[in-house]
Amino acid sequence: MEAVLTRKRVLKVCALLLAVLLVLGVVAVSVGAVPIPLGRVLRALVGSTTALSVQDELIVFSIRLPRILLAMLVGAALGVAGAGYQALLRNPLADPYVLGVSGGAALGAIISLALAERVTVATPVAAFLGAALTIAVVYFLGQRGEQLSPYTLLLAGIITASFLSAVITFLMNFLSGRDLRGMAFWLMGDMSNPPPLDLLFWLFLLILGAILAVFMLANNLNLLLAGEPEALQLGVNVRRTKLIVYLAASLATGVAVSVSGAIGYVGLLVPHLVRLLFGSDYRLLVPASALVGAVVLLVADTLARTVIAPTELPVGAVTAVVGAPLFIYLLRRPRFAAAAGSKE
Amino acid sequence: MNAPLVRLEARRISYTYPDAAGRGEPFRLQPLSFAVHAGELLAVVGPNGSGKSTLLKLVSGLLMPETGAVLLDGRPLATLNLRARARQVAVVQQESPLFFPISVLAFVLQGRYTYLHPLGFESEDDVRIARQVMATTRTGHFAHRLVQELSGGEKQRVLLARALAQQPKLLLLDEPTLHLDIAYQVELLRLVRSLARKEHYGVVLVTHELNLAGEFADRALLLHQGRLVRAGALAEVFARELLEEIFQTELDVFIHPETGRPRVVVHAAAATETGGEPPSKLSPPQ
Numbered sequence: 001m002e003a004v005l006t007r008k009r010v011l012k013v014c015a016l017l018l019a020v021l022l023v024l025g026v027v028a029v030s031v032g033a034v035p036i037p038l039g040r041v042l043r044a045l046v047g048s049t050t051a052l053s054v055q056d057e058l059i060v061f062s063i064r065l066p067r068i069l070l071a072m073l074v075g076a077a078l079g080v081a082g083a084g085y086q087a088l089l090r091n092p093l094a095d096p097y098v099l100g101v102s103g104g105a106a107l108g109a110i111i112s113l114a115l116a117e118r119v120t121v122a123t124p125v126a127a128f129l130g131a132a133l134t135i136a137v138v139y140f141l142g143q144r145g146e147q148l149s150p151y152t153l154l155l156a157g158i159i160t161a162s163f164l165s166a167v168i169t170f171l172m173n174f175l176s177g178r179d180l181r182g183m184a185f186w187l188m189g190d191m192s193n194p195p196p197l198d199l200l201f202w203l204f205l206l207i208l209g210a211i212l213a214v215f216m217l218a219n220n221l222n223l224l225l226a227g228e229p230e231a232l233q234l235g236v237n238v239r240r241t242k243l244i245v246y247l248a249a250s251l252a253t254g255v256a257v258s259v260s261g262a263i264g265y266v267g268l269l270v271p272h273l274v275r276l277l278f279g280s281d282y283r284l285l286v287p288a289s290a291l292v293g294a295v296v297l298l299v300a301d302t303l304a305r306t307v308i309a310p311t312e313l314p315v316g317a318v319t320a321v322v323g324a325p326l327f328i329y330l331l332r333r334p335r336f337a338a339a340a341g342s343k344e
Numbered sequence: 345m346n347a348p349l350v351r352l353e354a355r356r357i358s359y360t361y362p363d364a365a366g367r368g369e370p371f372r373l374q375p376l377s378f379a380v381h382a383g384e385l386l387a388v389v390g391p392n393g394s395g396k397s398t399l400l401k402l403v404s405g406l407l408m409p410e411t412g413a414v415l416l417d418g419r420p421l422a423t424l425n426l427r428a429r430a431r432q433v434a435v436v437q438q439e440s441p442l443f444f445p446i447s448v449l450a451f452v453l454q455g456r457y458t459y460l461h462p463l464g465f466e467s468e469d470d471v472r473i474a475r476q477v478m479a480t481t482r483t484g485h486f487a488h489r490l491v492q493e494l495s496g497g498e499k500q501r502v503l504l505a506r507a508l509a510q511q512p513k514l515l516l517l518d519e520p521t522l523h524l525d526i527a528y529q530v531e532l533l534r535l536v537r538s539l540a541r542k543e544h545y546g547v548v549l550v551t552h553e554l555n556l557a558g559e560f561a562d563r564a565l566l567l568h569q570g571r572l573v574r575a576g577a578l579a580e581v582f583a584r585e586l587l588e589e590i591f592q593t594e595l596d597v598f599i600h601p602e603t604g605r606p607r608v609v610v611h612a613a614a615a616t617e618t619g620g621e622p623p624s625k626l627s628p629p630q
Contacts, residue, residue, distance in 0.1 A: 004449065007465050092443050150443065216463060223454055227440025233404060234510070235430030235458035280444055283465070 005281045013278055017291035021072065024295060028302045029064050033309040036060065066194040071301040071315075072294035073200065074191075074260045075270075077207045077252040079293020082267025083274075083285055084214045084249035087221040088242055089139070091150050093330055095268035096131070096253040099157030102264070103164030104134025105257035106186040110168060114175055120199065124206070128254030134160060135250060189263030189316030191301050206255050211290050213248035217241050218282035263297070263316045265323020270296055272330065349417065351514045351546025352380040357402050357412035373398045375411055376572035378565055380514070380546040385537050387561035388550045389581075391591055394567040396550045400518050403548065404435050417513055430458035434507035437518040439499070442492055448502055449487040452478055455509025477508040481535065497528035504532065508539070514546045515539075521556060529553070533560040558582055558606040566590070582606035 030041045036056050043051035044060055052060060078096060085094040085101070096102045108130025112122040138160050142153030165187055172183045184190060194200070214221075220241040223231040232238050256263070270293040271285060277292075278284050297315070300322075304315040358375040373395045380386045388396050401407040403414055405421050414421040416432045424432060434455070455477075456470040466474075478484040481501045486494070491502060500520060507515060517536065521529040533549070537560050540547045551557050557564055564581040566574045568590045574581050584597045587608065594611040 004453065004466055004471055086444075090440075090443055219457060219460060219462060219464070222450075223457055225444045226442065226446070226451070226454065229406065229437070230440060232406065232426070233430065233435045233437075234454055234506075235427040237426055275445070280446065281450070283463075 005279070005283055010284045010287065013284060014287050014291060017288060017295070021291055021295050021298070024298055025068055025072065028068050028298055029060055031302060031306055032059070032064060033305075034059060066197055066200060067191050067301070067305075068298060069197075069200055070194040070259060071191055071297045073204055073207055074256040074263065075266060075293035075295070075297025076211065076290040077256040077293070078263065078266040078297070079270035079274075079289035080211045080214055080286060081249040081252040081256070082269075082293075083271040083282070083289045084221075084245045084252075085135070085267065086271060087224055087282065088245050088249065089142075089153060090225060090227070091153055092272070093150070093154055093268065093327065094157075095265060095327075096249075097262060097264035097266075098154070098161065098268060098327065099135065099138050100160035100164055101131045101134050101138075101157075101250065101253050102257050102262035103161045103168065104130040105254045106130070106262045107164055107168055107171075108133075108254070109258045110171055110175075110186060114171075124203065124255045124258040127258035128251050131254040131257070132247065132250040134164070135246065184314050185261040187262060187316075188314035189261040189319075190314045191260055192305070192312055195259055200259075203255050203259060207252055210248040210252040210255075211286065213244055215283075215286040217244060218286050221245065221282040221286075261314075261316065263319055265319045265327065266293060266297055266300075268330075269319070269323050269326055272326070349382040349544070350379050350415075351382050351384075351417060352403060352548065353415040353418075354378050354403065355412045355415070357409040357414060359398055359402055359407055359410050361398075371395070371398070372570050373402070374571045376565075377412075378572070378575055380548060382513075382544040382546055383541050384562045385540050385547040385549060385560060387557035387564040388548060388567065389552065389554055389557050389564055390567035390573075392552065393569075395570045396552075396567055397518065398570075399565075399567065400435075400516055400548065400550050403514075404433055404516050405429050427458045430510055430512075432512055433514040433516060434510040434512035435516045435518065436500075436503050436507045436520050437516075438522060439503065445490050445492060447488055448483060448491055448494070449474065449478070451491050451502060452483070452487075452505045452509050455506040458510060473511070474505075474509050477505045480508065480539070481505040496523040497525065497531075500524060500528070500532060504536070512545070514548070517547065517549045517551075519551055520549070521551065521553060529556060530559075536560075554582070554587070554608045558608065578606050579604060582608065 026041060026045065027038065029045070030036050030038045036052070036059065040051045041060060044057065081096050082094065085096065085099065086092055105127040108126040108128070109123050112126030116122045138153065138157045141156035141160070142149060144152055168186050169183060172186070220231070220236045223234050223236045224238065224241060228238050271289050274285055274288045274292050278288055300318040301315045304313040304318045307313065354377055356375040356377050358373055360372040361370045378386070388399060390396050398407065402409050408422065416424070421429065452474045453466055453470065456466055456474065459470065460466065475484065478487060481504050483498065483501050483505050486498065491499065494502065500523070515536070520532060524532065533556060536547060539545060549557065549561060558578055561578060563576060564578055565572060566581050566586070573590065574586060579599060582597050584595065587597065588595055596609045598607045598609065599605070600607065
């Protein structure tokens with residue numbers, strides 16, 4: 001394999017992933033507590049009005065399709081947010097959930113729901129602010145002298161996450177009379193109540209914007225991974241790059257959390273899966289993380305609603321079962337340990 | 345031949361660090377001037393804490409001088425944007441640790457960033473230039489290995505290759521031999537010097553290894569406590585009494601009768617009494 005990445009390869013990989021996503025999306029519509037044959041789902045999706053019974057049509061278009069689109073959207077957002085934070089913090093273990101960013105976003109969303117429940121747009125905005133504020137605090141706590149220590153940063157994130165989940169638990173009990181969705185929703189993530197399609201479309205635009213912003217800086221992020229002074233010497237505007245990625249990754253996380261709760265480990269798992277499959281160049285990593293993120297969360301959510309159907313699991317439980325062991329594996333890998341332990 | 349181009353000119357540059365938590369006086373680099381010509385290798389020597397690294401940061405644009413100006417090929421450094429600067433000056437320095445896997449070829453191609461469109465991909469030209477500098481630095485045969493897996497000597501050559509891929513006019517080397525065996529030290533500096541001659545780079549070599557500076561430099565600057573103590577020909581800078589005073593140890597300086605190159609020998613007995621050579625920079629992690 002030639003190590004030099006070309007535009008052609010990026011397009012090829014993205015087209016392939018998009019095809020996989022579409023196929024899995026159609027399959028996911030057909031499976032569930034009430035199975036609907038694949039052929040009929042396909043015909044209904046391309047516009048046939050006679051393929052489905054009235055009841056099945058309701059299931060497909062009002063229940064499953066919004067949920068599947070939501071899973072794809074949130075997966076893409078979290079995958080890119082993870083890739084963005086990993087470059088920003090130069091830490092392969094960075095993930096919005098592990099670092100407490102999702103918790104911060106969830107807290108922001110809960111506060112906005114408690115104060116201004118009617119204002120739909122307030123929730124994602126407050127979640128974005130919560131995410132941005134949390135990562136700023138974690139960044140500050142993770143610094144030792146002028147250096148960002150990888151382990152200190154992770155510890156700061158994990159402690160922040162546990163503190164935030166305690167605050168959320170407290171608030172939820174305090175506000176128990178109000179319908180702010182369940183505690184499990186905010187702490188574990190859940191897709192069973194997707195927003196209506198028109199709201200979903202606006203969220204799609206926001207998340208697309210965040211993904212594009214990170215993608216536009218892919219070359220800069222590649223160099224940032226080699227170290228900040230090095231990137232500066234090689235011609236990268238480090239400060240501007242970091243600011244934009246910080247805002248974009250926090251926006252993606254905030255929007256995702258405001259509609260699906262704090263789903264863990266997708267931001268960690270997805271970029272690493274992409275690195276394993278396609279290499280670590282951010283020009284491919286960013287779009288591929290969006291698409292693989294969509295695939296991963298779609299699969300996870302489909303499992304969450306089918307393995308013990310008709311009972312549903314929170315989707316965060318599914319991602320944590322896979323993600324937590326992966327986190328431990330990455331933490332113990334000699335390359336990370338050696339790099340983190342040597343001169344800082 | 346015409347008079348060689350002035351690659352780098354520092355005009356009375358100085359710098360004062362912001363006060364570090366009220367601990368004594370902040371370090372100040374006193375105003376100093378010097379020039380580096382095309383094809384020339386200038387060594388900057390001095391004990392630890394003498395201001396060598398600060399000087400290098402001023403010249404590379406990481407720090408802005410408090411007074412004075414740095415000119416690259418006659419143009420003020422301060423007027424160049426980051427990309428233009430990276431085409432003019434390349435730095436080989438002690439690397440930050442790498443947490444993400446990257447192949448040697450991809451690493452060297454980072455030197456081409458400054459020539460890329462923001463969202464662009466490396467052209468065939470970029471790859472050809474990368475291959476060329478990898479051949480020069482003898483890193484081509486492990487192009488597809490990961491940088492993390494390389495030995496110290498291999499990694500240092502890869503760092504040099506990335507700097508050369510920038511096609512700079514001025515090459516700055518910050519302690520490039522720190523982790524290298526003596527054979528690799530000589531090999532690397534021999535390569536740098538021959539490149540300087542052939543490609544007309546100006547080279548600034550910051551090092552605490554007096555003998556390597558003496559062996560490879562054309563001229564030298566000697567810094568001490570933020571002051572330029574002496575600048576010029578090796579024989580002038582490598583004066584025994586001056587070095588003894590600055591390094592606080594007894595030593596001898598031998599000048600090779602044919603090459604005129606100095607060699608410093610520290611008196612072993614005296615060295616152990618006074619602490620000898622400046623302590624290694626390889627301090628254990630805190």
